[in-house]
Amino acid sequence: MRIIFFSLLLFVVTSASADAKYSFCNKSSYALSAAIGYVDGDRLATRGWWRLRPGQCKVVLTEKAKPGRYFVYAEAIPGHEGPLRTWSGDTALCVENSGFFNLRNQDVCRDDPMRQRRFFNVEVTEQAGGNWQTDFTEASTYTxxxxxxxxxxxxxxxxxxxxxxxxxxxxxxxxxxxxxxxxxxxxxxxxxxxxxxxxxxxxxxxxxxxKLGLFYCNKTNSPVWSAIAAGEEGDTYNSKGWWKLEPGDCSKIVKGSLEKDHYYVYGVIEDPAGDRPITGGAKNFCINNVMFNVNDDLACADQDLEEASFRRIEIGGAESLNFDFTPDMFAAPAEAGGE
The missing domain is CATH 1.10.101 (Muramoyl-pentapeptide Carboxypeptidase; domain 1)
Structure with missing residues (x-):
């Protein structure tokens, strides 16, 4: 399943007033969760999530929108069918994956890429007079x-x-x-x-x-970094990661009813003596040390990527499936003894 990244920005400039503010307006057919990034003193802060119904406009910052750069991101609610729809850009900033958040430390997600989202840039002008509105739109023009x-x-x-x-x-x-x-x-x-x-x-x-989708669950006593590979059109496969799973955690990796008859899964446990990858692999795919989302139409070496052996799992026509990472799936520690 390919994640679609799509961003459109429209702005409305109004005259200066006593109630200067920054607003979001959802002019799309999707229910959204939205967030904003902005300079707060000597730090870059992020704040969200605001739920925006289709057609809803909402004030997200009640203080004056100062001239300069802001960062904006929105994603459709999980209940919408199809791949995740996002309004995004190139700037990776920290978020919480659920609930309202107000983060003033961008180091909190450095080791957890799933707590990062790619925001797009917004340049607020002096002429805005402290009022700014970002509209989330689609190719179809809606009021x-x-x-x-x-x-x-x-x-x-x-x-x-x-x-x-x-x-x-x-x-x-x-x-x-x-x-x-x-x-x-x-x-x-x-x-x-x-x-x-x-x-x-x-x-x-x-x-x-x-109730639908493919879920990874970590049944080990150590954090697991996980990845997945799925078939695309023709004979091409797409591999992507990483999802960090703490012991006992579960995470949805594929949303919606499962349409493929098989997937390939990968996981690795970080160990001071050396990484412990999943064993029993059936097919090699490309991976990277940082977040990745790549097709196998080129050799991994030609893309400056590493190669890893993924384990195949059969879906058997099910709409959803849980895959458990268990201690016996991983290579033994470098020193004697198991996990």
Whole structure:
């Protein structure tokens, strides 16, 4: 599954006023989680997550937006079908993976790439007068209202309801689907869109997605750095990592219903005496010491990458699967004795 990186930035400049601020506006058909990075004194701080319903605008910084560089990132909620949709750039900054956060130390995620997101840059101008708005948009141009309609259409589709095309138009198919959903959930009758129905749809979509996918679980007593390889079109495979799993932790590696009949998994335990990779590998793929996402259409050496042996796992038509890293899967420590 290829992760799609996509970013568009629009801004609105307004005259200076007493309520100068920085705002986000979601003009996409996706429900989003968004974050911002900014200079706070002598440090670079990051703050999030703000949930943005489709069509929702929200103030994220109540203080005056000073001229200079800010950093912005947003990702679709996990409940949306398909690969993760992001509005992103090239600047890696720290986040928490869940809940609201306010980080003033960018060293906290140095050893955990899964706590990093790639923010895009925003240059706030002097002419903005302290007010700035970043719009999250799609190739389809939506107004605030049509984004709300398109968001409901997408969320209904995510939970398996036919609401017509995701086009932002409140046609009869969308009206009928929304009215039926509201009735099923015990909400006020009709096909009106309000915060309550959108939040209920988000909750249902996320609950549905939570049951699907490929999960890695660490059943060892040491942190495991994990990676995966999956088939692409033709005979090409894509390998990517790293997910750091603390002892007892589980993490979703592939979202959505599993569509492939097999995957290749890799893990390594860092040991003072030397790394202990997973054994029983069936096929070699490219890896790197830092985060990687590469295809095997070129030799690893030609991409300045290392090579590692991944273990094959069969899916057997299941929509979801847990893969457990256990102590016996890994090479023995360099010194006598096991883990």
């Amino acid at each position: 605030v209202y049509s984004a709300e309609v398109a968001g409901v259409q997408r969320l209904l589709s995510d939970i398996g309801v036919d609401a017509g095309r995701v086009d932002g138009a409140m046609g009869r198919t969308t009206q009928r689907a929304l009215a039926n959903y509201r009735k099923q959930k015990g909400l006020a009758e009709g096909y009106s869109i309000d915060d309550e129905v959108i939040d209920t749809l988000i909750e249902d979509a996320n609950a549905r997605e939570a």
